[in-house]
Each structure stands twice: as structure tokens, then as C-alpha cells.
Amino acid sequence: MGYPLGFSVGPRRRGSAVLLGALFALLGGSSVGEAAVPRRNPVGTPAVLSRPVEADAVAAVLHYRVAGTRAYRRIELPVEDGRVAVEIPASAMVPPGVEYYLEVTTADGRVITDPAVYPTYHPYRIKVEAARLRGAALVGATNGRVPARGPLVMSLDGAPTGVRFFLDGADVTSMVERQGSEVRYVPPAPLEPGRHVLVAEASGGHRVEVPFVAEGPAEGPRGVLAVDGSVSFNYGLNANNKDTTASDRASGNLNLELSAQKGKFAARFSGVNLQYVKDAPDEFTISSGYLLTLAYGAQSFEFGDLSIDETPLTASGFARRGARLNLELHGIKARLYNVRADTVEGFEAGVSLSDSESQVYGLAVEAPLLPDDRLSVHLSALTGRNENRAGFNTGTSLGPSQGQTVGLGFRGTLFGMGLSGELAWSRFDPDTSQGPGMQADTAWQVNASRDLGVGSLSLGLLRYGSDYATIANPNFTGDRQAAQAGFSTGFGPVSLNLSGAYSEDNVERDRSRPIVSSISGNTSVGVSVPGWPSLDLGYGVSRQKSRSVPPGGQAVDNVNHTVNAGLSYGRDHWNAGLTASMGFLQNRLSGAAGSRTRSATLSGGWNGERLSVTPSLSYNESDSGGQVHRTRLATLSLALPLWPEIVDLSGQGSYQKADTSDGSVDTATLNGSVRLSWNVQALLSRVGLGWANVQLAVSADYNRFRDRRDPSRDREEVLVFLTFNLGAPYRFRAETEW
Helix, strand or coil: CCCCCCCCCCCCCCCCCCCCCECCCCCCCCCCCCCCCCCEECCCCCEEEEEECCCCEEEEEEEEEECCCCCCEEEEECEECCEEEEEECHHHCCCCEEEEEEEEEECCCCEEEECCCCCCCCCEEEEECCCCCCEEEECCCECCEEECCCCEEEEEECCCCCCEEEECCEECHHHEEEECCEEEECCCCCCCCEEEEEEEECCCCCEEEEEEEEECCCCCCCCEEEEEEEEEEEEEEEEEECCCCCCEEEEEEEEEEEEEEECCEEEEEEEEEEEEECCCCCCEEECCCCEEEEEECCEEEEEEEEEECCCCCCCCCEEEEEEEEEEEECCEEEEEEEEECCCCCCHHHCCCCCCHHHEEEEEEEEEEEECCCCEEEEEEEEEEEECCCCCCCCCCCCCCEEEEEEEEEEEEEECCEEEEEEEEEEEEECCCCCCCCCEEEEEEEEEEEEECCCCEEEEEEEEECCCCCECCECCCCCCEEEEEEEEEEEECCEEEEEEEEEEEECCCCCCCCCEEEEEEEEEEEEECCCCCCEEEEEEEEEEEEEECCCCCCCCCEEEEEEEEEEEEEECCCEEEEEEEEEEEEEECCCCCCCEEEEEEEEEEEEECCCCEEEEEEEEEEEEECCEEEEEEEEEEEEEEEEECCCEEEEEEEEEEEEEECCCCCEEEEEEEEEEEEEECHHHHHCCCCCCCCEEEEEEEEEEEEEECCCHHHCEEEEEEEEEEEEEEEEEEEEEEEC
């Protein structure tokens, strides 16, 4: 579980509750922390927004999924000037909408999520309206009859993006070529004489059907064998290095994907990636990530690196190497899998079927109880052992573990309200070499959400037993109960978001540990009027307090306030923004010191055809125990196409000064780089080698560090590199019929 963006809290630990929300008010609260979140988005159009993060944030990850699905996809995002630019891909923008949350890592290792309260189960949602098709017809058909052999060309009226195509029930979207309002599909084998149906289905389920009759003799079925991939090569020569000896560097990458298809049968082998790095300990490596998929209609078998995503309390995001069988019949889906209990690296590791002491076996069944996705159930069960904890994602040095888990979840809609929940039971032993053995316990959670017309409301309850854990999540934080509520709305150019939650640890009242309760809340207001600057304001407050602290235990009693504001404006080629935040941590324990943080960032940019410039200035200050730490940072990046698409000049630089109020720190850092590149592809095209993407470049880096307190730490470095790049990367494809 994470913390609200902008909060300043310590690292996560078992027995310490997260600072959660309590500003329920009349409307409740959603944990949306930024007013720029769009409430609706067109089908097939990416959703773009920008969100502020803590001043010391160093990395961010976007997790998103199509509403109604279980698994999240992830995209790593850069953090620049205290903000994260988010773009949810167009492929996810389908009805009924998309759900997402952000995960931010700060310089001191804290993990912060937005929304702050159980983001996996209460993400932000953007509605996507269903698209409608107005009509379709086969081009060149005579009285609805076409030759059995040849392409099928469909003319679509009002075709949006994200349309899927089916021939006699089989999804052929990936083999369809679109040109304006026409789509072209070439069947891999001549059609059987007789009646067929070609279907175009828009996002949201609206579809049009075009029946036709194939005429002519059928020939033997044909299939397609194909190989896809990419190759790239990079060579660099250290022409001048002030402080170290001259050197060169070389690297290459080969990625392959093999596929075969014939009728209802399909096979694909992906993720074969060969890397070469000169002078590395292992110059040639084959990375993990491969997957072999064999499918016949809706049934399939997978072997390789899998992500097991079942119910949240049993196996969610359990990435391991193994095998999975997927079956579907009359709307009922079943999955059987066997994966390694510990992580493995390298292509050659494979799955050890004989190693029964480090295996996890699982079964999952999904079934609709009511039509139109009004109610469905999900049963998940798994059992396994892990004798080898090396590389296992536990963060502990415990011995071998084992356990069994069963979870029953539901999802549906009742009286216009979205409902989901799960009840799970487990028997788990985190260390079979000692202790009492496997301990049984239960966990449950229930979530509800509803669009009230004037806004969206969400509610959630959970209770986790103290001994609840699974072989897929041995570090599960149990012994916790919590409640949350959220509300988000918008009226005209104004959006309002509120959230609140309460949690309590040690619900089993173990006298050897304190009872820790947390209550907190967030509110944010945004104003966005076309043609005017956008204004975003946010406030968060939280309190964490312990009681029944045992002798020798550590008490907790603090209150944390966070205030942030942002002002931004942009036109066709330029943009500017100012963000500021303040945080106050009040420690109410006798003799304990509090802390405060302040930050401000001024950024902007010009993006023209001949020049792109992005400057920024930022100031950060933190005060803890009377010691004030200050950091000032100025950055500048530019791109200048000297000869568009052929010769480019780019560069970036930064200057940072850091000091403290007592003079113990006083440093200055200057970094800069310049790169001049020449794309040779235009020249090669004239001699018939246009397929080769070749680029030559010369780059120079300058780095200087000055410590006024300790000059012995001063350093200065100059690097000049000549680089040759073949392929960026070069992509290839070859196929044949069989």
C-alpha cells in the first residue's frame, strides 16, 4: 500500500499503518490528486495529462487497464521538474473506459501511490463512450457473391479507430489493412464454397454484419510461416578523455519472433532477445521474457515467462516461468498452470518439471452467472513449495516456505452500482525448517462504486487476518482492517476530488505489538478555462497514532500536512508552468522534533520547426531538527535540426548547488553534453541501400563537481565519442505459405 502524493512519511513496515484519509465531508472522496484528469475520452484516442509529484521523486510508473479487466499493464515514465507526463495508449481507450494509478519512487526509497488508498482496487477511471458504425458493404460483390479465392474488401461508413474484424467468428483484426474507409483482408486459405459472415465490431460492442457467399472450387488449406525481428549495432570510440585511458565500446541486439498459422491453429514464439556488449563479463546474453503460445481456436497452451493474474488475495501479478493451459467453453474460462516458485534468469534455465520442491500449481475458473456481464464469479486455488529462497522476492532470509490458498471472488452490477469482492482462505508456513508449521487464516474485501450523475462515488472495506499469506505473496501485510471512501465530480471548468480512509493494524490485539491507527484525507480543486492558464490546488492531512504500546516498544503520534499548487499555460509552440508545495510533519511525542519541506519549480519550453528549447529552475528546502538543507537546480535542453532529417544538433546542461544552514555541505555540480549526428540513410537510398538506417555522430560530455568543504573530492571529466549506429533498430519480416 502506498502513500498520498506529496506526503512525507517513512518507509513501509509490518505493523505500521499507512497514513490514510478522513476528509469525508458530505461528498466523500476519490483519491484523485490532480484536477487535470479527464472524465471522458474519445474512443481510440490517447488520454494525455500531467501530474505533480514530490520534489525528490526519481522514477514513476503508470499502471493501467481497460475497465472490467483484471490485469494492469505498466509503463515507466520520466520525472521532470516535479511533474510526470502521462499518456494512456489509444489501444486502451475502449468502452466502458480505462482505469489507472501512478506509483512514484523518491530519492530516499519511499514508494508513493496516487490514488493513495489501495490504488490497485480503487484506481482512477476515464469513461470512454461507445463508437457506432453506420453501415458496411463488400466492395466488388455481385449479388452478395465473391470468389472463394482472393481478398475481401469492406467499405465502412463512419468507422472509428479500434474496430475489430471477424470472419465466421474468428478474430482477423491483426491481418486486416485499413485505408481510409476501406479495409482489406486476405484469407490465409481459399474460403469454402458457401455462406460466410464478415463482421466489423466497434469498441463497446456495436457491430455490423455483412453476409456473403463464396463461389468457386475450394483448394487445399494454406497457412503462413513468418519470422519477425529487429537488429541493431552501435560502435563508439572514446576520442578524448581527460581523466581516463582511451577506449571504445560496441553493442548489438537481435530480437526474433516466429509464428505459424493455418486455419484455427496458431503458434507464436516471442521474446527471443540476443544481446552483445563488448568487454562485458558475459559478452553474449539471451534475456528472459520468452513465451511459446500454441492455440487452436479459443483454446491455448503457453510455455515460458508468465504473469499469473488471478484474484487479488491469491495470485495477482505473480510473474514466474512455467506453463499454462487456457480452456474456454460456453463462456466458462479455466486456467491450469505450473510455475517455478523462485525466480529464474536466462533463456536456458527453463522449467524443472522434476524439481517438485520449488513448484507452484494452480487452477482458476471464471464463469458468468448473469448475462451481459451483470454478475460473474472467479475461483482461484493454488498450492506450492519453495525450497530455494535465492532470488525470491521476499526481502528476508527465511528458510523454505509452503502453503495452500483458495479464493472466491465476484464482480458485477446491481442497481447501477459496480460491486466486487473476494473471500480467501490460506494455510501458510513461511519457514518449514522451524516454527509451528502452517497457520490457517482468512482475508476479505468488498468494493463498490457508482456514477451518481453529479460525480463518481467509491467505497471499500477490508479485513486481513494476522496469519494470512500465500505462496505467491509470502510478505502479505495481514492483521489489518480498513475503510475508504472517495468522490470526484466536475462542473463546468472546475473539478473537485475528495478522498478519505481509516486503517488499523494489530486487529488481533497482539499484546507484544502496539495498535496503530491511521486517518487521513486529500482534496484537490482544478480550474481549466480554454484560453486561460490552468490552476490546480491540493491539500492533504493525515495522522498516525499508536496505543497499547508494550514496554520497550516505540510509540507513534504525528500529523502531516501537505499543500500544493500549480499554474500552467500553453499555446501552439510554447508552454510555461509554476508549481509549488509545502509539507509540515508535526511529531506530537514529547521531545520529538518535526520537519518541513518547501519546493518550487518554474519550467517552460518552445517547440518550433527549427528549434526546441526546454529550460527549468527549481528550489527545494527541507528543515529537520533545525538543520536546513537547500538545493537549487537549473536545467536546459535544446534540439536544433541544422539540416532537417539529415543533420541534427542537440544538447543539454544542468547546474546544481547544494548547502546546509550549518555549512557542513557546500557543493556545486555542472553537467553538459552536445551531440552532432548525421543520418546517412538519404545518401544510401540513392545507391539502392535505403533499407539500411545508418547514423554517424560525435558527442562530447563535460562533468564537474566542486566541494568547497573538501577540495579533495573535486573532479572534472571531459569525454568525446565518435559513434556508428546501424539500425535504430532495423526491422525485418519474412513469410511463406505452407
